[in-house]
Amino acid sequence: MKNKKKLGLMFASLGLLLPGLASCGGGEAPAHTPRDGKIFHYEDISFVDRIDTTKTNETVYNYSNLIVNKVEGTIRDDFAYGVDASMVKTILDNGGYYYNHEGYEQDIWQILRRNGVNFVRFRLWNKPVGSSRTHKYGGGDNNLAVDLDMAKKARAANLNVMIDFHYSDFWADPEDQRTPYDWLEHQGDANALAGDISTFTSQSLAAFKNQGVDVAAVQIGNEINNGMCDIKIDWSNPAPSMDKMATMLKAGISAAKSVFPSIQTVIHLANGGNKEEFEAYFTSLDARGVNYDIIGASYYPHLSGSVTDLQANLDNVSKKTGKPVIIAETSWGFTLEDNEYTANTYSAKDEDVGGYMTSYQAQATCIRDICNVLSKVPEEKGLGIFYWEPAWLPVSGAGWATKYGACYQKEGNDDNYPDYQDGKATWSNQGLFDYSGKMLPSLKTYLWVKDGHHETVEVSTKARKENISITLNVAEQEKLPATFKVETNLDAIRDREVIWDATGTEQVKHKGQYTVTGVVQGDNDQKYNVVADARCIQNFVSHPGFEDLGETDVIKEPWKIDYSTPEGKIVKLDRKKDVRSGKTDLNWYCGGSDFSFGFSQTITTCEAGTYTLVAYLLAPAQSEFEHSRLELFIKVGGDETVLDIKDKCVGWQEWYQKCEITGIEVSQGQTVVVGMRGAAVKGAWAHTDDWELTNTNA
Numbered sequence: 021m022k023n024k025k026k027l028g029l030m031f032a033s034l035g036l037l038l039p040g041l042a043s044c045g046g047g048e049a050p051a052h053t054p055r056d057g058k059i060f061h062y063e064d065i066s067f068v069d070r071i072d073t074t075k076t077n078e079t080v081y082n083y084s085n086l087i088v089n090k091v092e093g094t095i096r097d098d099f100a101y102g103v104d105a106s107m108v109k110t111i112l113d114n115g116g117y118y119y120n121h122e123g124y125e126q127d128i129w130q131i132l133r134r135n136g137v138n139f140v141r142f143r144l145w146n147k148p149v150g151s152s153r154t155h156k157y158g159g160g161d162n163n164l165a166v167d168l169d170m171a172k173k174a175r176a177a178n179l180n181v182m183i184d185f186h187y188s189d190f191w192a193d194p195e196d197q198r199t200p201y202d203w204l205e206h207q208g209d210a211n212a213l214a215g216d217i218s219t220f221t222s223q224s225l226a227a228f229k230n231q232g233v234d235v236a237a238v239q240i241g242n243e244i245n246n247g248m249c250d251i252k253i254d255w256s257n258p259a260p261s262m263d264k265m266a267t268m269l270k271a272g273i274s275a276a277k278s279v280f281p282s283i284q285t286v287i288h289l290a291n292g293g294n295k296e297e298f299e300a301y302f303t304s305l306d307a308r309g310v311n312y313d314i315i316g317a318s319y320y321p322h323l324s325g326s327v328t329d330l331q332a333n334l335d336n337v338s339k340k341t342g343k344p345v346i347i348a349e350t351s352w353g354f355t356l357e358d359n360e361y362t363a364n365t366y367s368a369k370d371e372d373v374g375g376y377m378t379s380y381q382a383q384a385t386c387i388r389d390i391c392n393v394l395s396k397v398p399e400e401k402g403l404g405i406f407y408w409e410p411a412w413l414p415v416s417g418a419g420w421a422t423k424y425g426a427c428y429q430k431e432g433n434d435d436n437y438p439d440y441q442d443g444k445a446t447w448s449n450q451g452l453f454d455y456s457g458k459m460l461p462s463l464k465t466y467l468w469v470k471d472g473h474h475e476t477v478e479v480s481t482k483a484r485k486e487n488i489s490i491t492l493n494v495a496e497q498e499k500l501p502a503t504f505k506v507e508t509n510l511d512a513i514r515d516r517e518v519i520w521d522a523t524g525t526e527q528v529k530h531k532g533q534y535t536v537t538g539v540v541q542g543d544n545d546q547k548y549n550v551v552a553d554a555r556c557i558q559n560f561v562s563h564p565g566f567e568d569l570g571e572t573d574v575i576k577e578p579w580k581i582d583y584s585t586p587e588g589k590i591v592k593l594d595r596k597k598d599v600r601s602g603k604t605d606l607n608w609y610c611g612g613s614d615f616s617f618g619f620s621q622t623i624t625t626c627e628a629g630t631y632t633l634v635a636y637l638l639a640p641a642q643s644e645f646e647h648s649r650l651e652l653f654i655k656v657g658g659d660e661t662v663l664d665i666k667d668k669c670v671g672w673q674e675w676y677q678k679c680e681i682t683g684i685e686v687s688q689g690q691t692v693v694v695g696m697r698g699a700a701v702k703g704a705w706a707h708t709d710d711w712e713l714t715n716t717n718a
Contacts, residue, residue, distance in 0.1 A: 058098040059284060059313075059344065059403060060236060062138045063178040067130060075117060075125035079458045083121050086461040087381065087510055088388050090472030093395030093402075100346060100404025101466040102139035102182070103132060103452075106160045107412045109170050114417035119458045128411060129177035131459055136466030140174045141182040141348075141406050142167045143242065144224065146189050146200035150424050150434045157190050157425030157434075158443065164224055171233045182237040182286070182406075183225070184348075185272065187217055187249050190421075190428055194245040194290050195611045198432060203249065210264035213249050214271035221275035229279055238283055239348070240272035243290040243318060245301070246589075252612070255589055258304070266308035273312060284313045288348045292317030293325020293595075295333040296571045302341050314403060315341065316348035321386060322366075322374035323596045331393045334402065344403040347394065351408045351450040352386040353378045354460060361414035363444035372484065372505060373597045375513050382511035383452070383462035389512075391469045410452035410463070414445040430703050480506040483540050483548035484513055490552055491601075491710070492528055493559040500528060500552055504540045517541045518550065528554045531718075557714050560623050560631075561694060564711040566593055566604045575606065575619065582618035582695070586610070590617045600636050600676045600709035608698070609705040616649070620695025629715035631684040633694055636676040639669040639706035647706070650698040652679045654713075657690050665696075669706070676709065686715075 108128055118128040121135075132140065144167050148157040160166065171181045186192035189200045199207045206212035221238075228235050247253045248268060253261045273285045287305065291297060302315060315337055319330050334345045353366040356378055368378065376382040387407065394402030412418070421443040424434040448455060452463040467473075484505035492498040503515035517540070524536030533555055540548040562578045563569060569576045573592040584590040594607035608617055633654045639647065652663045661681055668677040686692060694713060698706075 060098040060100055060139070060180060062098075062180060065133055065178055067133075067177055069130055069134075070127040071120070072125040075119075077119035077123045077125075077456055077458045079123070079454060079456060081121075081380070081458070081461050083461045083464060085474065086384050086464060086468075087476055088384055088465055088468040088473040089475050089478070089510075091388065091392040091395040091469060093392065093397075094400055095391065095395050095470045096400050096403065098403070099394075100139040100180070100406070101136050102141055102404055102406035103137055103410050104141040104143070104184070104349065104406055104408045105132070105170070105174075105411050106141070106143045106162050107409055107418060109166050110160050110418045111411065111413050111415060114415045116413045116415045116418070117457045118411065118453060119456075121459055123458065127173070127177065129174045129179060131463075133177045133179055135459070135463045137179065139180040139182060139236070139404065139406070141184055142170060143184040143186055145186055146202060146220065148189050148425070150189075150428065151201050152434075155424035155434055155437070156422055157428060158422040159191065159420050159425060164227055168227060168231055168233070171228060171235075172231060175233055180236040181228075181233060182239065183228070183235055184239040184242055184288075185221060185224075186242045187220070187272075190425055192241070192248075193243045195609065196429065197244065197246070197248050197250060197252075199250045207250055210251055210267045213251065214268045217249075217268055218271040218275040221272050222279055225276060225279040225283075235280055235283060237286060237314070238276045239286045239288050239316060240269050240276070240312070242288055244287070245289045245291065245297070252588065254587070256587060262304050263308065266305060266310050269305065269310050269312070273310070286314045286316040286346065286348065287312045288316035288318070290318040291324055292319035292347065293329030293333055294571060294573075295329070295336050298333050298337040299340055302337055302343070306341055313343070315343050315345045317345065318349040319347050319390065320350060320374075321352065321376065322370035325595060326375065327389050327393055330390070331396065334393060334397050338397055338399070338401040344401045345394070345397060346404040346406065347390055348406050349408040350387075350390055350405065351410070351447065352376055352383045353450045354380045354383055354454075354462065355449045357449065357455075359414050359455060361416055361419070361444050362448050363419075363446055364449045365446050366450050370597055372513060373599075377507060377511040377513060379511045380460040380462040383460070384465040385510040385512050387462070387465045388469050407452065409447045409450070412445055412447045412451055413453060413457055414448040414455055418445055419443040420446045476509065478508050478510050478512065478514075479544050480508050480514070480516060480542035480546055480548075482507050483542075483550055485550070486548075487551045487553065489555070491555045491557065493564065494529060494531055494556050495558045495560065496562070497529070500525065500536060500538070500554065504538070504548075504550055506540060506542055506548065516543075520552070524552075524554075528556050531556050531558055557712065558718065560626050560692070560713040560715075561621060561711045562623070565600075565602045565709055566606050567602045569593060569604070578621045579606075579619060580621070582620055582697070584617040585615060586613060590615055591619050594707060598638060598707045600638070602709075605707045605709035607705065607707050610700075611703055613702050614700065615702065615704075616697075616699035618695060618697035620693050623692045623694065623713065626686050626690065626692050626713075627715060627718070628688040629686060629717035631686050632712070632714055632716055633681045633684065634710075634712040635679050635696070635708055636710045637665060637668045637679050637706060637708050638672065638676045640704065641671040642666060642669050644671070645701055645704035647698050647700040647704060650696070650700075650706075652681060652696055653694070654681055654684055655693040656684060656686055676707075682716075
């Protein structure tokens with residue numbers, strides 16, 4: 021995770037990647053099986069608190085009133101209550117301080133350990149200083165020296181250490197997996213890169229060992245859904261590229277165990293709510309003999325699906341592989357406020373998607389819900405959780421990237437750095453410390469999640485909204501929603517049954533504009549009156565919002581991809597925070613090169629009349645990422661009408677823009693094709709949702 025809002029996954033169904041495929045060569049040390057049944061071991065808290073009572077923070081929070089309901093399943097004795105705190109050294113070096121619940125300045129690692137954290141994760145970049153070796157990239161500047169400094173202090177506070185190898189000089193995620201500068205001569209050569217990975221992994225871990233730092237766990241790559249070190253997985257023909265991935269992963273695993281034989285190795289993917297994706301990926305690795313120990317998943321509630329989706333995925337992938345699972349990254353927001361050093365990615369729009377309000381109680385509820393999922397993974401395979409960057413304070417000099425890093429992230433080098441500005445802190449409003457460095461009550465959640473604290477029955481307190489506007493397609497017999505969102509006493513947003521007026525329920529079966537009243541069935545006999553403004557149309561586009569097209573992000577019939585260059589998953593279904601309605605939209609993105617694409621749907625059931633085609637577009641401003649071509653089109657018989665929609669690329673903050681072609685004459689029985697096509701610079705993206713083709717004569 022980093023500053024980027026777009027975390028699209030370029031995935032296809034991997035039905036071909038089943039156990040039984042031939043594995044590629046190269047082995048590694050076998051997975052470590054602890055004799056006592058515990059995977060992780062933790063030291064008792066034995067340090068002397070390092071507190072400076074002369075530095076105080078007078079911000080007041082009620083720590084005792086936090087509500088944490090006990091999980092429903094079993095929390096293992098060796099459960100990892102972890103955090104990723106990779107920004108801490110940079111925060112401290114730039115004048116930040118951390119304060120305990122009493123308001124005294126204290127060693128950050130001790131604060132974490134005293135409040136239930138037992139594991140800390142540090143990302144490790146090869147050389148985040150650019151080709152010149154003098155330009156720091158920012159984001160924590162997490163090279164070996166930085167991580168060693170923090171790891172020694174964390175171990176002094178009796179915290180276990182995990183090292184997250186990105187195998188890159190800067191942020192690695194599903195969109196960006198760049199080859200480190202020092203390995204560029206081996207770019208594209210998996211066997212040679214495996215040697216680089218092996219050497220870097222063993223030498224780095226040996227440095228920790230020589231400094232007296234025991235490393236308990238290691239990630240072999242970070243969010244490697246689509247590849248690693250510029251080895252991209254070709255999902256149209258995945259077997260050869262998965263062979264290459266297996267070669268590199270085996271090298272990293274073997275190197276790690278050569279230094280720390282009992283180290284636990286983690287393979288980490290983003291998109292933790294996608295069951296099909298995880299099953300396909302990990303059964304593919306298993307078929308190739310990749311002997312990893314733990315499956316890691318990023319799960320951000322506003323980006324990765326519901327907790328129900330998460331449960332289904334973790335249950336399934338642990339059963340299929342026999343491996344324990346961890347949440348390697350998660351977070352939630354406690355405030356919507358900004359300051360001069362923030363460019364926070366979390367906003368109010370994330371609440372309804374993620375299912376929580378914005379508060380420290382909401383953070384606690386979110387953490388508890390995820391731990392609850394882990395507690396219910398069969399055979400106690402839920403092994404731990406790592407909260408991402410809870411201590412990223414918004415101070416000068418602690419942004420996600422310097423101008424050099426920002427240039428590198430977009431262009432793959434920092435040659436044009438004068439065209440960029442230093443990036444700000446992007447995660448501070450999701451921290452477990454407030455902007456002044458005072459710990460929030462939510463930091464104590466780990467202490468209480470196993471046994472509960474001030475437990476209470478969760479009940480609704482109000483309807484989330486009193487009015488909704490909805491478009492229903494009578495051609496597909498769409499109905500009013502069966503559930504309605506309510507807010508609860510735990511600062512969560514949950515679904516509750518809604519009963520609509522019988523007359524209105526019948527009205528919406530026909531074209532027209534209707535106002536329908538309903539009653540939401542809350543808890544404790546609470547009922548909330550709500551209203552739906554229903555626009556009912558006959559829409560000839562099938563699956564106009566890209567809903568119900570399967571669990572993966574593969575575009576499916578009746579939609580089809582006409583072309584994409586380069587080949588690969590340029591156009592895909594997206595189920596994150598950028599939907600206009602429902603849970604899905606269509607997204608295009610390519611981070612590696614300039615690209616082009618086209619997609620369409622063929623419609624054969626139109627009646628005669630004059631039609632209007634509407635599609636909604638969300639895209640960056642042209643000045644940020646240029647689309648050299650972007651068109652909405654409709655083809656009737658041999659005649660095509662095209663609308664240039666580049667002027668609708670106005671930026672994410674402006675939200676979806678309506679694109680419309682009117683006056684389209686269609687005769688009875690004519691075939692109609694609707695779609696979009698475009699071309700853009702690398703790094704460009706867009707989303708489209710809620711298509712309509714309606715007969716204005718009817």
